[in-house]
Every structure is written in C-alpha cells, then in structure tokens.
Amino acid sequence: MSHARPLLSTVAAITLSTPLKSLAGTALCNTGDTFRHKALAVRRVLLAAEAVVVTGYDYKYSLGYGNRDLDVNDPDDEKERKARRSRLHQRSAERVMRMMRENGGIYIKLGQHLASLKYLLPVEWTRTMEPLQDRCLPSSIESIQALFLSDLGQPLTEIFSSFDLTPIGVASLAQVHKATLKQTGQEVAVKIQHPALSEFSEIDMVTISQLTTFIAWAFPEFEFFWLSEEIQANLPKELDFRFEARNSARTAVNFDRARSLGDPSTVKVPDVIWAQKRVLVMEYMNGSRIDNVEYLKANNILVSEVSKEMARTFSQMIYKDGFLHCDPHPGNVMIRPTPAGSPSHRNFEIILLDHGLYRELSPEFRLNYARLWTAIIASDEEAIKRHALSLGGIDAYELFACILTGRDWDVIQDAKLTKQVRNKEETSKISQGAGNWLVEIADILARVPRDLLLLFKTNDLLRALDEDMGADDGAQMRTFAVMGQYCAQVIYEAEKNDIKNSILSVTTTATGRAEVTVRVVVSAWTRGLGALFKAYCKFLYKKLSLNVFVWWIDLSQSNSLLYRILFKCERLLIA
Structure with missing residues (x-):
C-alpha cells in the first residue's frame, strides 16, 4: 500500500493539473501575496509531476509494448530499436528541460547537474540540458532592493556609492553585480541570491524527493535516490553564502600553503570582504571565462598550459588538500594575464569563483x-x-x-x-x-x-x-599523467608514514623491555630505512616517467622540429 501512494498522489496531480494550473495563473493576477504564493507553489509541483509522470509512462510504453513489432534477432530491427530509444531520450529530455526552465531556481540547478554527467547519462539528455548552464533569467532590481532592505536593513545606496543595475553574471541560484563600496571606494563584485529562491526552495526539494520516490516505484531497476539526497544535503549550504565565504578563505589558504612548500600554482581566489546569508561581497577581478578562446589567443595564453594547470589545481585539491571545489564549469572559472606581483608561475592566473559546493575528502x-x-x-x-x-x-x-x-x-x-x-x-x-x-x-x-x-x-x-x-x-592524456604524479605522491607519503610508525613501534617497545636487544632495534631501523629508500625510488621512478609523458605530449602537440626528429628515430628503432 505504501508503494501505491506516490503513484496515486502523482496521478491525481496530473489529472487535475490543467484546471489547477489555469486557476493558479488566474490567482496571480487577482489575489494577495499569501494566496499568490500557494498558487505558484501548486503550479510548480504540478508542472514537475506532469513532466516526470508523462516521461515515466513514455519510457514504460516505448521500451516495452511500443517495440512489440520488432524482432530481437533481426539486425535491421535492432537499428530501429536504437533509433527509437534515441528519439525517446530526446523527447523526454526536452519535456523535462521545458519544465525546469519554467520552474527555474532549484530545477535549473538540477538540470545543470544532469548536463554535467556527460559520460553517465545518454547524450540526448546531457546535450538537451546544456542550455540551462547559460540561460538564466536575472531577478528584477526591485526585488534585489527589497532583499537588501529585508536582510541588511539598508538600501543599496547606503552601502554602495555605485551599483551597476545590469548583472555581470546570472546563475541558477544568484546573480552578480559590479559595485563600489561607499566606505572604502573599493570596486567589488556583489553576489545576490535570487529573492524568489527562499520562497520555494523547501517545497521544491520535497517535490524532487517525492518524484524520485515515484521513479523508484515505477522503475525498480533505476535507483535515483542519490540525486535527491545530494540536493537535500548540498543545497541548504549553497543557499547560505556564509558557507561559501568560509570555503573560499580555506581554499585560498590551501594554495598559499602549497606555494610556500614549493608547489607552483596559478590559482587566485578573490578575497571575500563580507558575507550574509543571501549577499556576498568580494573583490572585483577583471578577466574572462576560461573557455573564451579568443581572449586566450589575444593574451598569448596557451590552451595546453591552461589545461595542464587545471589538472594540477584539481589534483592538488583532491589528493593533497582533501577539500574539493565540485562545480568547475566555465562560468565558475575565470582567467586573466598575470598581474604585477602575482605569485603565478605562468603568464596567466586561474580565478576560482563560486565556492558554494565543496566536498571534504578523508x-x-x-x-x-x-x-x-x-x-x-x-x-x-x-x-x-x-x-x-x-x-x-x-x-x-x-x-x-x-x-x-x-x-x-x-x-x-x-x-x-x-x-x-x-x-x-x-x-x-x-x-x-x-x-x-x-x-x-x-x-x-x-x-x-x-x-x-x-x-x-x-x-x-x-x-x-x-x-x-x-x-x-593530448589534453586528456596530459591530465591523466599529471594526476598520476599526485597519486604517486599520496601513495608514497602513506607508505613512508607506515614505515616510520613501524620503526617507532619497535623503538618504543625496546625502551620498555630489557630483553629486546640493541640488535633487534638496529635491525628494525635497517629494514625500515631500506623499505623507505625502496618506496622513494618507486615514487621517483613514477614521477619522472610521468613527467617524461607530459613532456612528450607537449612536444608532440607542438609538432616541433625536435619532436619530428625524435619521432623518426623512434620509428627507425622499431623497424
């Protein structure tokens, strides 16, 4: 009986969806804020339920009864089966994407998440969701002004001496404006959460959770609970910019520490000046999206070097820091030529933005x-x-x-x-x-x-x-090679610690027991140092061999005279 509830409630919602959506639309024009909120909430739920249930039925029918005319042993029928499945994926993705675009907010964020899973979901789904990564509508300036009054108790004009009304960036959860602080005269970027998000975020999360339950009931072979669980775990933090401010500061410290230990980096994290739950003010930085190829060419920045530095940056975050920025799409990564006084070892800096979604790795x-x-x-x-x-x-x-x-x-x-x-x-x-x-x-x-x-x-x-x-x-091969170097170092550090602990354990035991001879201690130290030397040589070999791989890839992609000579020599040796 419990399994039937999601279906019954959702089918009821679909049955009533057309008149209720019409009623909700009428209510927007003729009622006060409270009823307007409820009507909008109902409309959002019904839009989502309709898209999911219709899509679910489409899959059930099309993959089963809809293919009854095809022979599983006929090659031509198998081609037709694949073509039908592709069309099914395409129309389903378009249906769900239209719903997400109309509902906006969290649904846009969910669509962006689906678009990023390019090697996990059918290409029809990820390709259809891609426009959601760029086409987000801005909130009105009136709603922004109202947010400042409600959250900060001050109008914009008391905080900023200038405030560009047109946002320089709009994402699913927030938009960014360029402004000048009234007290200091500093140019800043002001990140402001879309005011409507807080109005519907709770009901949207509940809706997504319930629809995931329906999918699990209708398709037992598909377990998508992880999707709603991730949204429920991460979204509240992403909607509180104070978490982002803390993540940003910690990331900046991590890369500064890495530089002090001799690890070069091109990363720059904008300084956060202050943060409230729905407003974050940070230093303004000139630059361009990292995927602006014309900008890279105009500033003599090599794409191959940028790719390599991105591999280093995220390998550092994963393997060394254990604190990972989990949303590195092009809108969240900027690039600029290296300014005077920058610690970057390249002719560019990579600027990491939007530090709301992080994962701590043990x-x-x-x-x-x-x-x-x-x-x-x-x-x-x-x-x-x-x-x-x-x-x-x-x-x-x-x-x-x-x-x-x-x-x-x-x-x-x-x-x-x-x-x-x-x-x-x-x-x-x-x-x-x-x-x-x-x-x-x-x-x-x-x-x-x-x-x-x-x-x-x-x-x-x-x-x-x-x-x-x-x-x-060679970009992906280079990425694997760079990452392999960081993996080798993590493994070596773990082996080194195990060997040290083993030596210390024998030494500690020896100090408390007379029967343990000096010979035993010396033997433990000798074996330990030998194992340490062996582990280091193994690590060094891996690091150097992967360095050679990276060098060879860079050389091959440049198609230089040296590469052509070496390549011919290699062919002659093989022959």
Missing part, C-alpha cells in the same frame, strides 16, 4: 582513490578490481573505470590511457554506452560513496572544460 578516501587511479593508469586489472571493490563496493569494475575516466575499457586494458588520444569512434562508443548501460550505471551511482558522486561530476566538468577551450588532442 585521508583514507584520498589514498584509496589514488591507488585506484594508479591501477587504472598502469592497466593493472586485478588492482582495479580490488580497489573498485574497497572504495565503492563495486563488482562491475570495468564499467566503473570507464565512468571514472571517460574512456573505453579497451583503452584502459591496453594501458593506453596516457598514450592514445580519444578519437571520434571511441567518443561515439562511450556516448552509446551511456544509453545502453543506463541500468548498470544507475546501480553504480546508487551504491558508491557520496564523495565519489561529486568526483564523477567534477571529472566530467573538467573534461568538458578541455573540450570547450578547444584543448589539443
């Missing part, structure tokens, strides 16, 4: 994740299987590795991850696989730790960013 998780990636890069199938099981409880390790890398299993199995460019044939194979293996992918996403979900998203966004920048063919 040392144990980072180590296991590094071991998994090291196994994937080395094409060690047994190790991939072992670490996939320990990290995510996943038996389907081949599919898991493909999800993680965005590469075909044959490429991983043949140890070509850092050696072979992803061609159109492989890209097409992966895109088709996302549709053909949808049930298996959904099962993996439902079972893996929540940390891995956001890492999947981050990986996909970074791969998409390389594509948007028009990065060279």
Whole structure:
C-alpha cells in the first residue's frame, strides 16, 4: 500500500493539473501575496509531476509494448530499436528541460547537474540540458532592493556609492553585480541570491524527493535516490553564502600553503570582504571565462598550459588538500594575464569563483582513490578490481573505470590511457554506452560513496572544460599523467608514514623491555630505512616517467622540429 501512494498522489496531480494550473495563473493576477504564493507553489509541483509522470509512462510504453513489432534477432530491427530509444531520450529530455526552465531556481540547478554527467547519462539528455548552464533569467532590481532592505536593513545606496543595475553574471541560484563600496571606494563584485529562491526552495526539494520516490516505484531497476539526497544535503549550504565565504578563505589558504612548500600554482581566489546569508561581497577581478578562446589567443595564453594547470589545481585539491571545489564549469572559472606581483608561475592566473559546493575528502578516501587511479593508469586489472571493490563496493569494475575516466575499457586494458588520444569512434562508443548501460550505471551511482558522486561530476566538468577551450588532442592524456604524479605522491607519503610508525613501534617497545636487544632495534631501523629508500625510488621512478609523458605530449602537440626528429628515430628503432 505504501508503494501505491506516490503513484496515486502523482496521478491525481496530473489529472487535475490543467484546471489547477489555469486557476493558479488566474490567482496571480487577482489575489494577495499569501494566496499568490500557494498558487505558484501548486503550479510548480504540478508542472514537475506532469513532466516526470508523462516521461515515466513514455519510457514504460516505448521500451516495452511500443517495440512489440520488432524482432530481437533481426539486425535491421535492432537499428530501429536504437533509433527509437534515441528519439525517446530526446523527447523526454526536452519535456523535462521545458519544465525546469519554467520552474527555474532549484530545477535549473538540477538540470545543470544532469548536463554535467556527460559520460553517465545518454547524450540526448546531457546535450538537451546544456542550455540551462547559460540561460538564466536575472531577478528584477526591485526585488534585489527589497532583499537588501529585508536582510541588511539598508538600501543599496547606503552601502554602495555605485551599483551597476545590469548583472555581470546570472546563475541558477544568484546573480552578480559590479559595485563600489561607499566606505572604502573599493570596486567589488556583489553576489545576490535570487529573492524568489527562499520562497520555494523547501517545497521544491520535497517535490524532487517525492518524484524520485515515484521513479523508484515505477522503475525498480533505476535507483535515483542519490540525486535527491545530494540536493537535500548540498543545497541548504549553497543557499547560505556564509558557507561559501568560509570555503573560499580555506581554499585560498590551501594554495598559499602549497606555494610556500614549493608547489607552483596559478590559482587566485578573490578575497571575500563580507558575507550574509543571501549577499556576498568580494573583490572585483577583471578577466574572462576560461573557455573564451579568443581572449586566450589575444593574451598569448596557451590552451595546453591552461589545461595542464587545471589538472594540477584539481589534483592538488583532491589528493593533497582533501577539500574539493565540485562545480568547475566555465562560468565558475575565470582567467586573466598575470598581474604585477602575482605569485603565478605562468603568464596567466586561474580565478576560482563560486565556492558554494565543496566536498571534504578523508585521508583514507584520498589514498584509496589514488591507488585506484594508479591501477587504472598502469592497466593493472586485478588492482582495479580490488580497489573498485574497497572504495565503492563495486563488482562491475570495468564499467566503473570507464565512468571514472571517460574512456573505453579497451583503452584502459591496453594501458593506453596516457598514450592514445580519444578519437571520434571511441567518443561515439562511450556516448552509446551511456544509453545502453543506463541500468548498470544507475546501480553504480546508487551504491558508491557520496564523495565519489561529486568526483564523477567534477571529472566530467573538467573534461568538458578541455573540450570547450578547444584543448589539443593530448589534453586528456596530459591530465591523466599529471594526476598520476599526485597519486604517486599520496601513495608514497602513506607508505613512508607506515614505515616510520613501524620503526617507532619497535623503538618504543625496546625502551620498555630489557630483553629486546640493541640488535633487534638496529635491525628494525635497517629494514625500515631500506623499505623507505625502496618506496622513494618507486615514487621517483613514477614521477619522472610521468613527467617524461607530459613532456612528450607537449612536444608532440607542438609538432616541433625536435619532436619530428625524435619521432623518426623512434620509428627507425622499431623497424
């Protein structure tokens, strides 16, 4: 009986959707704020329910009874089956996208999340959702002024001496205006949450949760609870800009510390001047979106170097800091030529924006994740299987590795991850696989730790960013090689700590027991130092070999005279 409730309530909603939506629209023009709020809330729920239930029915019918005329053993019928499935994905994605665009707010955020899962969802879905990443409507200046009065008790004119009425950026949850602080005269960027969000965020989250329950009831093979769980866990923090201010400050400290320890970085995090729940004021920075290729060319910034630095930046956050920015789409990453006095070691700075969505990664998780990636890069199938099981409880390790890398299993199995460019044939194979293996992918996403979900998203966004920048063919191979260096260091540090602890354990025991001889202590130290030297040599070999890979990729993409000579020498040696 409990399973029937989501269906009955949703079907009832769909049955009444047309008259109720009409009533809600009429209410907007003829009633006060309280009734207007309720009418809008009802309309939002019905729009969402209608889109999801109709789409669910479409899938149930089209994948089952709708294919009754096709012979499973006929190759031509199999082609038709695939074509029908593609059309089904396309019209379903368009239906859901229209609903998300009309409802706005959290639904736009959800659509952006779906668009980022390029190697996890059918291409028809991710491609259709892509416009939601750029086409967000701004809130009116009147609503912005009202928000300042309600939240800060002051009008804009008392805080800012100038305030550009046209936003310089509009996202799903907020918009940004350029302004000048009245007290100091400093140019600032003012991030303001869309006022309407707080009005409907709670009901929207409940609606998404209930519709996820309906999907689970209608399609037991698809487990999408993780989607609503992630929204409920992360959205309240994203809607409180004080969390973003703290994340921003911590990230800036992390990269400053890395520089002080000798790790070069191009990252710049804008200083936050002050933050309230729905308003954040930070230093204003000139620059452009990182995917503005013309801007990069005009400022002599090499896309290959930007791609490499992005790989370093996010490897640093994942493996060393354990504090990860999980939303690196092009709107959240800016670039500019290196200003005077900058600590950047390149001719550009990467400016990280929007620090609302972060994930803290434990040392144990980072180590296991590094071991998994090291196994994937080395094409060690047994190790991939072992670490996939320990990290995510996943038996389907081949599919898991493909999800993680965005590469075909044959490429991983043949140890070509850092050696072979992803061609159109492989890209097409992966895109088709996302549709053909949808049930298996959904099962993996439902079972893996929540940390891995956001890492999947981050990986996909970074791969998409390389594509948007028009990065060279070696970009992904270079990324894997750079990441492999960080993985090697994490593993070495863990081995070093284990060896040190083992030596200290014997030494501590020796100081309290007379029967433990000096010879035993010396032997423990000798074995320990030998193991430490061996671990260091292993780490150094991996680091240097991956450095050579990166150098070779850079050289090959430049097509320089040196590369052509070395390539001919290599061909002669092989011959």
